[in-house]
Amino acid sequence: xxxxxxxxxxxxxxxxxxxxxxxxxxxxxxxxxxxxxxxxxxxxxxxxxxxxxxxxxxxxxxxxxxxxxxxxxxxxxxxxxxxxxxxxxxxxxxxxxxxxxxxxxxxxxxxxxxxxxxxxxxxxxxxxxxxxxxxxxxxxxxxxxxxxxxxxxxxxxxxxxxxxxxxxxxxxxxxxxxxxxxxxxxxxxxxxxxxxxxxxxxxxxxxxxxxxxxxxxxxxxxxxxxxxxxxxxxxxxxxxxxxxxxxxxxxxxxxxxxxxxxxxxxxxxxxxxxxxxxxxxxxxxxxxxxxxxxxxxxxxxxxxxxxxxxxxxxxxxxxxxxxxxxxxxxxxxxxxxxxxxxxxxxxxxxxxxxxxxxxxxxxxxxxxxxxxxxxxxxx
Ligand SMILES: [Zn+2]
Ligand SMILES: [Zn+2]
Numbered sequence: 001x002x003x004x005x006x007x008x009x010x011x012x013x014x015x016x017x018x019x020x021x022x023x024x025x026x027x028x029x030x031x032x033x034x035x036x037x038x039x040x041x042x043x044x045x046x047x048x049x050x051x052x053x054x055x056x057x058x059x060x061x062x063x064x065x066x067x068x069x070x071x072x073x074x075x076x077x078x079x080x081x082x083x084x085x086x087x088x089x090x091x092x093x094x095x096x097x098x099x100x101x102x103x104x105x106x107x108x109x110x111x112x113x114x115x116x117x118x119x120x121x122x123x124x125x126x127x128x129x130x131x132x133x134x135x136x137x138x139x140x141x142x143x144x145x146x147x148x149x150x151x152x153x154x155x156x157x158x159x160x161x162x163x164x165x166x167x168x169x170x171x172x173x174x175x176x177x178x179x180x181x182x183x184x185x186x187x188x189x190x191x192x193x194x195x196x197x198x199x200x201x202x203x204x205x206x207x208x209x210x211x212x213x214x215x216x217x218x219x220x221x222x223x224x225x226x227x228x229x230x231x232x233x234x235x236x237x238x239x240x241x242x243x244x245x246x247x248x249x250x251x252x253x254x255x256x257x258x259x260x261x262x263x264x265x266x267x268x269x270x271x272x273x274x275x276x277x278x279x280x281x282x283x284x285x286x287x288x289x290x291x292x293x294x295x296x297x298x299x300x301x302x303x304x305x306x307x308x309x310x311x312x313x314x315x316x317x318x319x320x321x322x323x324x325x326x327x328x329x330x331x332x333x334x335x336x337x338x339x340x341x342x343x344x345x346x347x348x349x350x351x352x353x354x355x356x357x358x359x360x361x362x363x364x365x366x367x368x369x370x371x372x373x374x375x376x377x378x379x
Pocket of ligand 1 (some may be wrong): 145150205208209210
């Protein structure tokens with residue numbers, strides 16, 4: 001191994017240089033030798049060398065060790081020592097120093113990029129949310145142009161290297177400053193960093209490489225889904241660029257309100273009117289459920305606001321077996337427009353029940369309901 005240069009010499013500072021002087025010297029040299037920026041031969045090596053020198057001299061502990069023992073004092077210190085000083089580490093220091101934007105254009109331009117995720121809003125019925133369904137959706141999304149296969153060039157022609165930046169995608173400008181000269185780099189305005197221009201753009205996409213396509217797709221709606229939940233269709237989003245993978249398509253569900261069923265967690269709530277006689281004498285009544293009609297026995301003396309439970313008639317649990325219940329809340333309806341006969345019967349009943357009324361306690365009927373049901377029916 002060739003003998004290593006002195007760190008102070010590499011940065012061009014004295015052995016008594018302050019932290020600020022060291023920082024300033026590194027900043028200048030790093031700009032000059034950064035491989036994304038520099039035209040100089042051996043820029044990579046020089047950049048590594050100045051970064052290594054800076055890493056040691058900017059750290060008080062390492063600098064002290066270096067001052068006392070030279071290179072031997074800092075070899076193997078830190079994370080693995082400098083033998084493993086990979087380029088990633090150097091780039092990290094550099095970005096910490098100058099911000100990630102500086103010199104990042106090359107990294108941004110090259111290499112595959114994943115396509116964007118897309119969103120599709122889908123309205124489904126209450127029943128579909130309970131039982132699941134398979135839906136067809138029509139999605140308009142960008143796709144790689146089939147005419148040019150994503151090159152942007154008319155078939156039979158080729159993209160050409162950009163003459164303005166010579167294919168690098170960047171233009172460099174030498175700037176003078178009081179600290180010396182450094183090279184400023186910007187994205188090439190002609191090819192927008194692509195390094196290529198298309199002399200004869202594809203007729204189908206106009207050189208944009210992608211076209212909007214309408215696609216019909218099938219979506220499986222799982223039983224038990226609720227509003228705002230989404231279904232991922234992997235790889236059905238926008239295409240990636242430069243060989244990157246496509247994004248995903250997210251189908252976001254909105255469940256329509258049902259006119260009799262209401263959902264709370266995985267239970268289904270229903271409000272059911274019964275008449276005074278059914279409430280007083282009890283009855284077997286027919287109750288609609290999502291599975292069809294079911295029969296429910298209500299006992300004599302059922303009050304308004306009594307809740308009956310029909311087991312396993314609710315919404316299936318989305319990620320496990322089983323399903324919720326249906327809760328039936330009764331509401332006793334007092335008849336209006338009585339026939340003569342009905343009027344007579346009620347008058348007889350009135351005589352037998354007497355005329356006494358019992359004042360309600362301060363807590364009213366609605367409060368009792370709230371206690372019993374929480375926010376179940378939005379009371
Ligand atoms: Zn095309
Ligand atoms: Zn260019």
